[in-house]
Amino acid sequence: MPEAYLQTLTHQSDVTYPLFNPHTREKIMDIPECSNQQMEEAIEKSKQAFSKMKALSSAERSMILEQTSKFIKENKEEFARIITLESGKPIRLSRSEVERTIETLYFASLEARKLEGESIRMDAATNGGGRDAYTVFQPIGIVGAITPFNFPLNLVAHKVGPALAVGNAIIVKPAEKTPLSAIKLAEAFKKAGLPEDAYQVITGEGPRLGKVLIDHPDVAKLTFTGSPQVGELIKSQAGLKKVTLELGNNSALYIDRSVRGKLGEIAGKAVAGAFAYNGQVCISTQRIYVHEDVSEEFLTHFKRAAESLSYGDPNDETTDLSGVIDGKSQDRIVNWISEAVRDGSELVTGGNKFENGLQPTILKNVPASSKISCQEVFGPVVLVNTVQDADAALAAMNDSQYGLNAGAFTYDLPQAFKLAHELEVGQVLINDVPTLRFDHMPYGGLKSSGYGYEGIKYAMREMVHMKFISMNYTF
The missing domain is CATH 3.40.605.10 (Aldehyde Dehydrogenase; Chain A, domain 1)
Incomplete structure (x- = not known):
C-alpha cells in the first residue's frame, strides 16, 4: 500500500x-x-x-x-x-x-x-x-x-x-x-x-x-x-x-453480412468489448447494429458467449464480472434496463442484480429514445439492433450526442471506407470492436x-x- x-x-x-x-x-x-x-x-x-x-x-x-x-x-x-x-x-x-x-x-x-x-x-x-x-x-x-x-x-x-x-x-x-x-x-x-x-x-x-x-x-x-x-x-x-x-460515450459497432463466416469470433470480441470490467469503460461497446441477414446467427453466438462469463471475487484468476462501483450505479443500471423493456425492447439475457453486480445483459431492438441507447450506461449492458444495410447502421450509429469510438466488421472495402469517413467519431476501428485503445494513438471525441x-x-x-x-x- x-x-x-x-x-x-x-x-x-x-x-x-x-x-x-x-x-x-x-x-x-x-x-x-x-x-x-x-x-x-x-x-x-x-x-x-x-x-x-x-x-x-x-x-x-x-x-x-x-x-x-x-x-x-x-x-x-x-x-x-x-x-x-x-x-x-x-x-x-x-x-x-x-x-x-x-x-x-x-x-x-x-x-x-x-x-x-x-x-x-x-x-x-x-x-x-x-x-x-x-x-x-x-x-x-x-x-x-x-x-x-x-x-x-x-x-x-x-x-x-x-x-x-x-x-x-x-x-x-x-x-x-x-x-x-x-x-x-x-x-x-x-x-x-x-x-x-x-x-x-x-x-x-x-x-x-x-x-x-x-x-x-x-x-x-x-x-x-x-x-x-x-x-x-x-x-x-x-x-x-x-x-x-x-x-462520455456509447460506442457503436456495425456487423455486416460480408463477415458471416466470422460471426462466432466477432461475438467473442464483442462480449469482451461490452462486458469487460462490467462495462465501466469509456469506450465500452454499448450499441451493436447487425445486418438483418446475419442478425439471428450473431445473436445466438453473442448470447452464448455472454452467458458463459463468470461472476466472482475479482482476485480470482477466472473472474470475468464483479461488483459495480457502488450501489447507486447498480440501481440506476437496473432502472434503465426496465425502462428499455417498457419501451418495447426484448430482454435476451440478464437484466437482474447479482450480489453487488449485475448479470451481463443483452437487449434486442431497443428504441433510439431509451436511455440504454441514447445515454452512457457505464454498466454490463449492450443492445443488439437489426438493420437493413450499412447505410441504416451508419445513420443509427451517428444518431448520438456522443462521438468517441466506433467500430465495424466488414469485408466490403468501399463500405469500410464510407463508414471510416462518415462516422461522426474521433476514432474509427475497422474490423475491431470500438472498445480498443492503444496508448500511443490519438484519442479524443467529437460532440459531447x-x-x-x-x-x-x-x-x-x-x-x-x-x-x-x-x-x-x-x-
Whole structure:
C-alpha cells in the first residue's frame, strides 16, 4: 500500500472519508479529505517544482519517465492488486492496466526526446529574406488533472506522462473512489528521481477541489476525464486556461453480412468489448447494429458467449464480472434496463442484480429514445439492433450526442471506407470492436464526447506553448 504519501496527506488533513471495496462493499481505509488550503499549498509547491522541471534537459526527463516505467514493471503485481482492491476490477484486467501503464510511460519517455518545432522559410514572404526562423515548444507550467475511477492508474499516467515529458509540474485530483493507484504512482516517480512536488496527489471531494484548480491563476491547463456535464462546467469556468476533456460515450459497432463466416469470433470480441470490467469503460461497446441477414446467427453466438462469463471475487484468476462501483450505479443500471423493456425492447439475457453486480445483459431492438441507447450506461449492458444495410447502421450509429469510438466488421472495402469517413467519431476501428485503445494513438471525441486529444504525443502538444523565433542576420 502507498502508505508514506498517505501519511503525509493525513498529517496535513483533519478530515477523512471512508474508502470502500466496490465488490464487497467493505471498508478499506480512511482517505484524507484535503482542504482547499491544501490544494492551494500544492499549487504553490508546484510553482517551485516547475522551475526545476523546465531546467531539466529532454534527456533527463526521458530517463525519469523510463525509470518510473521500469519501477512499475518490477512491482507490477503490487500495482495490480491495488487497482483490484480499490476499483473491484478483475485481477486479469488490473494486470493488463498495469502493463498498459508501463507502456504509456515508456512512450512518454520516448516522446520527451522528440518534441521539436520546424524551420520556416521567411523569404517566402515579400521582404522576409535575410532571416532564419523556427518554432520551439515550451512547457506551460502547472497542469491540474482530474481523473476517473475506472482506470485509476493508466488514465493518471496518460495525463502525468505527457505533462512531465515536456517539463511541466502536475497536480492530480483522483476519483474519490480510487485514489490509491495515483498515490502509489507517486512512489514510483520518487524512486526514479523526479524533482520533489513535480507530481502531487490531492485527495478529496472533486467539485470543491476541482474548483480551486479552475480558479487559481497559476494553473495553466486543466485535463479532465469524466462526465459531459462536469466537462462542460469546467470549460465554461476555465477562462483562458488550456483545457482537455475526455467525456462520455456509447460506442457503436456495425456487423455486416460480408463477415458471416466470422460471426462466432466477432461475438467473442464483442462480449469482451461490452462486458469487460462490467462495462465501466469509456469506450465500452454499448450499441451493436447487425445486418438483418446475419442478425439471428450473431445473436445466438453473442448470447452464448455472454452467458458463459463468470461472476466472482475479482482476485480470482477466472473472474470475468464483479461488483459495480457502488450501489447507486447498480440501481440506476437496473432502472434503465426496465425502462428499455417498457419501451418495447426484448430482454435476451440478464437484466437482474447479482450480489453487488449485475448479470451481463443483452437487449434486442431497443428504441433510439431509451436511455440504454441514447445515454452512457457505464454498466454490463449492450443492445443488439437489426438493420437493413450499412447505410441504416451508419445513420443509427451517428444518431448520438456522443462521438468517441466506433467500430465495424466488414469485408466490403468501399463500405469500410464510407463508414471510416462518415462516422461522426474521433476514432474509427475497422474490423475491431470500438472498445480498443492503444496508448500511443490519438484519442479524443467529437460532440459531447470531449474537447482536445490524448495519446502521449498528442497530449504533449496540448501542454506546451509554441514560440516563433526569427533571427535577422542582415542587420
